Amino acid sequence: MERCKKTGRVLPTYSLGELHSRFLDNEIFLSIYNNWVNEGYKYYDKPSIDRIDNAEGYTMDNIQVLTWQDNRQKGDIENSHVTTQVVQSSMDGLRLAVFPSIKEAVKATGCHQGLISACCLGQRNQTGGYKWHYGNYKRK
Incomplete structure (x- = not known):
């Protein structure tokens, strides 16, 4: 939320409950979450919400779940151009x-x-x- 305010992006219009509903039954989220738990809650394996298109905000149709490490690597690749x-x-x-x-x-x-x-x-x-x-x- 704070990052959206700083960058001028549109704030999410969904509630935390709606976000939970979207991902708690999601196979990808469950796989990432279960791996994180089974591996002893390692920081890099933690589930992370990512924007599919970084030019857009955190809208329900523009978010996906990745591990923290995958999200970080994606950001490094996308931001490595300049x-x-x-x-x-x-x-x-x-x-x-x-x-x-x-x-x-x-x-x-x-x-x-x-x-x-x-x-x-x-x-x-x-x-x-x-x-x-x-x-x-x-x-x-």
Whole structure:
């Protein structure tokens, strides 16, 4: 719901009960859910609601159930077409590194992806003891 508000997408018009009715008898959901339970509630196996068409909102005819890992991989593939360079600087402004994307900065520094993004968007001053901003280069 919060993400819909942030992105300006239409909020779902169905109730939680209607969502339960849609998926509790769904073979795919039950298979994913039972596997998640049988595997000891591993985070990556958890059922996740996904939009079929990411340009549209979470309407009843635009949602499907995937594992959390499958949903994440789908997002990585769909969002991998354009990345923006990220610059890491010391607190006194000395440029330390330039990364082709936030994802690469996360791998190299261990800093949290969302916090690096918040710095680049001007919502935070620093994270991980570094300042961050977007570079000028975009890669396809």
